[in-house]
Structures are given as C-alpha cells and as structure tokens.
Amino acid sequence: MTTTVLDRAIYTEPEAARLLKMHPSTLHYWLHGGERGGRFYPPVIRPEPTDNRTVTWAEFVESGWLRTYRRQRGIPMYELRRFIELLRDQLDVPYPLAHKRPFVSGKRLVFKLQEESQLEPEFRLVDDQLMLTYAASMFFQRVEWTGDVATGWKPDENPKSTVIVKPDIRFGRPAVGGVSTASIYEQSEAGASNGEIAETFGLAEKDVRWALAYENARAAS
Numbered sequence: 001m002t003t004t005v006l007d008r009a010i011y012t013e014p015e016a017a018r019l020l021k022m023h024p025s026t027l028h029y030w031l032h033g034g035e036r037g038g039r040f041y042p043p044v045i046r047p048e049p050t051d052n053r054t055v056t057w058a059e060f061v062e063s064g065w066l067r068t069y070r071r072q073r074g075i076p077m078y079e080l081r082r083f084i085e086l087l088r089d090q091l092d093v094p095y096p097l098a099h100k101r102p103f104v105s106g107k108r109l110v111f112k113l114q115e116e117s118q119l120e121p122e123f124r125l126v127d128d129q130l131m132l133t134y135a136a137s138m139f140f141q142r143v144e145w146t147g148d149v150a151t152g153w154k155p156d157e158n159p160k161s162t163v164i165v166k167p168d169i170r171f172g173r174p175a176v177g178g179v180s181t182a183s184i185y186e187q188s189e190a191g192a193s194n195g196e197i198a199e200t201f202g203l204a205e206k207d208v209r210w211a212l213a214y215e216n217a218r219a220a221s
Contacts, residue, residue: 006058006098010172016055019155019165019174020067022219030056030063044081047094053083057167058095061143061150068135069123076120084116102149103140150210156214162207163214173216176207176214183209185215 010016017024018185028034032050033043039182043049043061062084069075087096090109094192096102102110107130114124121127125136132140141159144152144166155174162176174181179201187197194212198205 005151005167006056006061006095008057009054010057010167011055011060013053013055016060016063020060020062020063022067022070027055027063030066031059035203040080041077044077045095047085047088047147057172058098058150060172061153062095064142064153065139067221068139074124079117079119080123083113084121086113086117092190098150100145100150102137107132156210156217158213160210161214162210174211176211177201177203179203179211181211181215184211188212 003081004042011019013028014024017027019153020027030044031046033041035041044066045059069121071106084096087102087110088094090113091101091106093097093099104124105125110125111128111130114126122133123135124133127133142154142157143150144154144164146152148168153200154161154164156163163174164176165174167170169175169178170180175183184201187200192200194205194208197203201208
C-alpha cells in the first residue's frame with residue numbers, strides 16, 4: 001500500500017459511524033462543521049468544509065482517534081482543531097493522525113504543538129515525559145501500520161480480537177482472515193458449527209469465535 005490509500009473513499013457516513021459506534025450526526029459535525037448557538041464552527045477532521053458525504057480511509061482513522069474521547073464531556077473542539085491544523089502544517093500531510101510519526105518519532109514536536117494549542121492534559125497524545133497518554137496508546141494499538149501509514153483498524157475494543165477492517169479487504173468491512181464477519185455470522189445463524197465454518201472458509205476456530213463475538217455484540221447494541 002502507498003499513502004494514496006488514505007484518500008480512498010471507503011464508507012458512507014452512516015457506515016463509518018456504525019463501525020466507530022457513534023452517532024452519525026456527531027461524525028457529520030466532525031467532518032463538515034456546523035452551526036452551534038448561532039456561530040459556524042469549521043470541521044475538525046477535514047481541512048475545509050465540503051459537500052462530500054463519503055468518508056475516506058484517513059478520515060475514518062482520524063475519527064477513530066477522536067472517538068477515544070467519547071466518554072468525555074465538553075470536548076474542547078477548538079483546541080483539538082487547532083492542534084490538528086498545526087500537525088498538518090508541521091508534518092506537511094493532510095491527515096497527520098493517520099500517520100505513525102506523531103506517535104513514535106514525532107513526540108517532541110507533538111508535545112510542543114499541544115502546548116501551543118493549549119490542549120488540556122486529558123486530550124493530549126503525549127505527556128510531560130514524552131510517553132503516549134492512555135487514550136493515545138489505546139488508539140495506536142487499534143491501528144495496523146504499514147510503514148508510517150495506517151492500513152488497518154481494529155473495531156473490537158478487546159485487544160485480543162482478530163477482527164479488523166482494511167480498505168483493501170472486503171471493501172473495508174469487518175473481517176477475519178480475509179472473510180467478512182457478516183458472512184461467518186450468517187453461516188452460524190443457518191446452523192453451522194464453529195468447526196464447520198472454520199473448514200468452509202479455511203480459518204482457525206478462534207477467528208470464527210472472534211467474528212461471532214463481534215457480530216453478536218453489534219446485534220445487541
């Protein structure tokens with residue numbers, strides 16, 4: 001894969017929101033900006049507002065980072081937007097949080113830009129010791145990297161899960177071993193055993209179990 005994968009349109013907004021387990025209107029606001037209290041706020045993820053309702057791979061990954069703050073109230077959108085803008089300028093990439101550098105080799109720069117944007121401690125990527133914060137570490141572990149580029153995302157919050165979404169596999173739908181979790185779930189609902197499903201798709205039984213656990217959790221939510 002090359003960095004061009006980051007610009008590839010993969011999802012509709014509702015599809016991306018469903019995978020990220022968030023409300024579609026929130027994702028729309030992050031991507032397009034919007035009016036709040038009589039004032040227009042620009043997008044957080046996109047450099048400029050657009051009419052495009054599809055979500056690129058890079059936008060999906062960056063939204064995954066912002067989604068790590070889902071339990072926080074009063075997220076400082078202005079400061080986060082400013083922080084991302086500074087990262088874009090300094091790293092000269094449109095989607096800096098879909099790149100590995102801020103989390104590995106660029107921590108000192110990240111710390112400086114956090115200070116400059118006055119980002120509150122609970123929303124930072126690195127702490128005073130230049131170590132990844134808890135939220136940044138959780139995000140980093142859920143991303144699969146090829147070189148400096150994000151090429152996979154683990155939609156299951158369980159770090160042991162083998163379910164992954166990749167833009168070049170099953171059109172970005174959740175999969176294990178290249179087989180969509182939805183197909184595995186359908187086979188299970190039709191009465192096939194885990195062993196039968198594993199044999200049919202050439203998978204390990206543990207991958208079948210992870211796929212079913214993921215799909216059952218989605219069905220219950």
